[in-house]
Amino acid sequence: MRNGGLAARPAPAPPRPTVTSRVLDIIGAFTPDRPALTITQIARRAGLPLSTAHRLVGELTCWGALERDGTGLYRIGLRLWEVGALARGPVLREAAMPFLEDLYEATHENVHLAVLDGLDVVYIERISARDAVHVFSRVAGRWPAHATGVGLAMLAHADPELQERAIAGPLRGFTPRTITTGPELRRVLAEVRRTGAAVSDGQVETFAMSVGAPVFGPDDTVVAAVAIVVPASGWEARSLVPVVRAAARGISRALGAPRALRRPESARREG
Amino acid sequence: MRNGGLAARPAPAPPRPTVTSRVLDIIGAFTPDRPALTITQIARRAGLPLSTAHRLVGELTCWGALERDGTGLYRIGLRLWEVGALARGPVLREAAMPFLEDLYEATHENVHLAVLDGLDVVYIERISARDAVHVFSRVAGRWPAHATGVGLAMLAHADPELQERAIAGPLRGFTPRTITTGPELRRVLAEVRRTGAAVSDGQVETFAMSVGAPVFGPDDTVVAAVAIVVPASGWEARSLVPVVRAAARGISRALGAPRALRRPESARREG
Incomplete structure (x- = not known):
């Protein structure tokens, strides 16, 4: 001793x-x-x-x-x-795949399906044209949620406790446009809940824009998100929101999410 | 004691x-x-x-x-x-995906990518339209190679020792049309090598036909196969062979297979 x-x-x-x-x-x-x-x-x-x-x-x-x-x-x-294919991500993928195909055909760019793991997104599926805008994502790859369309779509509907953990930071910056402050993230998450879609414009790579929407499970909690990723120039986020929201809603419905079986709010507003 | x-x-x-x-x-x-x-x-x-x-x-x-x-x-x-995604199947999938998309758009039915594990095929990817002909296959699922288009395409180019093991049987039957005898399998494998494509017509389920072609790796050995699966009635295998072979060749080329970089034999014949 x-x-x-x-x-x-x-x-x-x-x-x-x-x-x-x-x-x-x-x-x-x-x-x-x-x-x-x-x-x-x-x-x-x-x-x-x-x-x-x-x-x-x-x-x-x-x-x-x-x-x-x-x-x-x-x-x-x-x-x-084979065993890994039994995890929640790939199981979800099976239900989502036909909707991802539809989404892919709408733009012939990149389509993403991701789930949340802590404050990271994990990419479950990516469909990309050979000549699509280059994206950083890789199937089974991870990325901080606050920077991406899929991540913001999920965070906005996640447990309040998890949202506060994200807002508390630190929030890593990747480009001058990445959300790096708590108040900004809080504002964006509220915006995502209001519009039903998340736009990450140049926040991961300056030349790419991602438009994501949340997917809900049978107990109406958020279980995934889908996104379209396109070149930042040449596309209007506004024009992509309806198709991304429709795909997310279709998957949610396929999963049996009660909220996806109700008449959409936008239909009531627009109708 | x-x-x-x-x-x-x-x-x-x-x-x-x-x-x-x-x-x-x-x-x-x-x-x-x-x-x-x-x-x-x-x-x-x-x-x-x-x-x-x-x-x-x-x-x-x-x-x-x-x-x-x-x-x-x-x-x-x-x-x-995430770790499972590092296995040979999913890595291959990344290279194959754009070609699988093209193949999917040619028929809007089912597209398969599979690898061989012993005498089984393991399905790495499946793209299916919502209203496509029902298929038994599941991503990360297994099936005996001798009954399927992808399996026959790979077996025909596999190690001679593995081919003999398959021919020796037993060869399980699933429909009256499944190949169940060694001599028949030997004849079919020779035919696959001659035509560059494998047709499994009603051999797994009577109502489905699969047309597969082999994918080769950088050392020119077979590493995977792609297939289109369509309803057995309403499609001619002959009409699907060129597009399936072209996709398989495209993937082989992307993988750097020397044989896929040479001028195709059929082009010499047809040209």
């Missing part, structure tokens, strides 16, 4: 990593920029002795969670992807 | 399940027909004591491999889906 005193207790040892955490560290070693790894790279990235990595990777490969290709590199296995 | 003899050794104990296998059993407890489970159901399906299941599910939930919803049910978590 460091000070030799009778009353002193040894500093608590750091918790010993469990086998479960080691298995998850191995799976987590694979990332979008490093999707194929040697066993040595896996061991290093997971912080494991090579022998331990060998044994665990063997078990994971046997089950199909990892696959070894002809060159000896390991990748995430098809079986893990 | 059971027989008390000195020479007798105890029967080898069954290998004690490792923690890794327990973690994988928990993940594997979730299936397409049971995507949401209580902790008790997880324990039962994984064959684990409740206390063990509790501890492991806690670790998995903390990492994001599982998620607990408002009603206390567990599902596969978004993070596992």
Whole structure:
């Protein structure tokens, strides 16, 4: 003991990593920029002795969670992807897909479906024309919610507690037009609730504009959002709002959201 | 010891399940027909004591491999889906998507992208119109390769050893038209290589026809297949072959397959 005193207790040892955490560290070693790894790279990235990595990777490969290709590199296995398809995002995607197709045909640009995970959006689906405006998003990629059309559409209808957490910041800026202050975000979220659509114009990349609308589930809580992403010049957000809202409403109805089965407010106003 | 003899050794104990296998059993407890489970159901399906299941599910939930919803049910978590997106199928999908869109617009029926896993096809992508002919397939679903257009297209170009394994059978029948004998499968695979396309007409469901073509990777081995699935009546396979082959070739070219960069044989013949 460091000070030799009778009353002193040894500093608590750091918790010993469990086998479960080691298995998850191995799976987590694979990332979008490093999707194929040697066993040595896996061991290093997971912080494991090579022998331990060998044994665990063997078990994971046997089950199909990892696959070894002809060159000896390991990748995430098809079986893990099959299991991953049971998560809430991809399940939702099945219901949404026909509406996303319709939305795609309306502009032949980019269409997004995303869900909220904390203060991030996770992109579940993207349909893009080969010559569409370039977008940062990637299926299974993440992005801060406050900067994107899908994110603002979901935040505006999220738990008040989550909204306050977003408003409290910090709010990272990506372009001079990104929302970076709490009061501004609060104002925009109110606007999204009023209009039923969220516009992110040049807030992620200056040349792209996204128009998103929220999707609701069977208990009328927000479960996802859809968006069209187009070049910032040449499109009017106003002209895209109705088609995006219609797609979001169609998906909500397919999911059995009570609010989507009622007559739309805009129809009452406009009718 | 059971027989008390000195020479007798105890029967080898069954290998004690490792923690890794327990973690994988928990993940594997979730299936397409049971995507949401209580902790008790997880324990039962994984064959684990409740206390063990509790501890492991806690670790998995903390990492994001599982998620607990408002009603206390567990599902596969978004993070596992994000990691699964790094598998060979979904990575391929990104390159294929624009071509699948083109293919979808040619018929407005069903479009499939699949990879081979042993003698099964695994569906990576499906684009379907709301009113398309009903198809059995599901994204991340499996089906025996010998019955489907995508499966025949891939088998025809697979390792000779894998082809022989398929030909050796057994070949399960789904309709009176399913290929169920080795010689018939061998003949069909040769035909697929000759024509560059595979037709599965009423072999999975009598009312559906699938026309598939193989996709090749940078080392010119088959890595996937695309197919159009239409109602068996009202469509001529012959009329669909060129568009399916063109899409498969486009994807192969995008993947950098040398054979897709050469002038197509049919162009030489037809030109």
